[in-house]
Amino acid sequence: MAARSESTSGTGRSKSPARATKLSRDTIVNAALTFLDREGWDALTINALAMQLGTKGPSLYNHVDSLEDLRRTVRMRVVGDIIGMLNTVGDGRTRDDAVVSMASAYRSYAHHHPGRYSAFTRMPLGGDDPEYTEATRAAAEPVIAVLASYGLEGENGFFAALEFWSALHGFVLLEMTGVMDAIDTDAVFTDMVLRLAAGMERR
Incomplete structure (x- = not known):
């Protein structure tokens, strides 16, 4: 019996190698x-x-060009994504409503994209690369805009945003390392953010 040939016609199909990306x-x-x-x-x-x-x-x-070129580009992309996310969730909101929404979105991003979050937190606030430096400071702008609704502007707004970010970052890191596995982190996080917001208002 002759060997049955496989083709694209009839019941047989030829198998082509998978294409490389x-x-x-x-x-x-x-x-x-x-x-x-x-x-x-x-x-x-x-x-x-x-x-x-x-x-x-x-x-x-x-x-x-290099691994450093790739890593820098990745960091810049992550910064852009985070800025876009914070602007979206903060749009049309002010004061406590905006702060809680942005803090929750930030925390969610860190948990869903731990590797990208790690890239984001390795960025210096200053350096020899003007574009890079501008991007790192731009990451604080959505929060600074919200803090203006508490009357915090200019240098005060920038440093208040830095303090706020420090608290969120510390909380996220503790969660990721499992230090707080035995407690209701959702409730603790919300309480922390509201206390921070109350402090902003008193300032």
């Missing part, structure tokens, strides 16, 4: 964001990311 800078950065949430910041290398994309490390260098 078409590389571009955006594709690589998006893959790096996904990689971060699964593996963590310290695990992000050119070769590890290339393996995820089904290619070799040198192929990525056609689109990114």
Whole structure:
């Protein structure tokens, strides 16, 4: 009996090899964001990311200059995402309503994107890169805008936003390390944010 050939016609189908991911800078950065949430910041290398994309490390260098270039781009993307998120949830809100909504969104982002959050918190507030420095300070602007509804503006608003962020960051880190597993963190978080908001008003 003659061997039955497989073709695209009839009942047989030919099997073609899977296509490799078409590389571009955006594709690589998006893959790096996904990689971060699964593996963590310290695990992000050119070769590890290339393996995820089904290619070799040198192929990525056609689109990114170096690992530091990739990491900087990832940080900038994360900053943009967080600024957009905070602006969205704070839109049309003021005072306690805005502060609670933005704090909850920030905490949710950190839990859903732990690797990206780690990239965000590794950014310096200053440095030799003007664009980078501007991006880090821009991350505070949505909060500063809300704090203005408490009468905190200018330098006072900036440092109040920094204090507020410090409290949120510390709480999120304690949650992520499991220190607060035995308590109702949702209730504690809400109470903390409201106490911070009350302090803003008294100032």
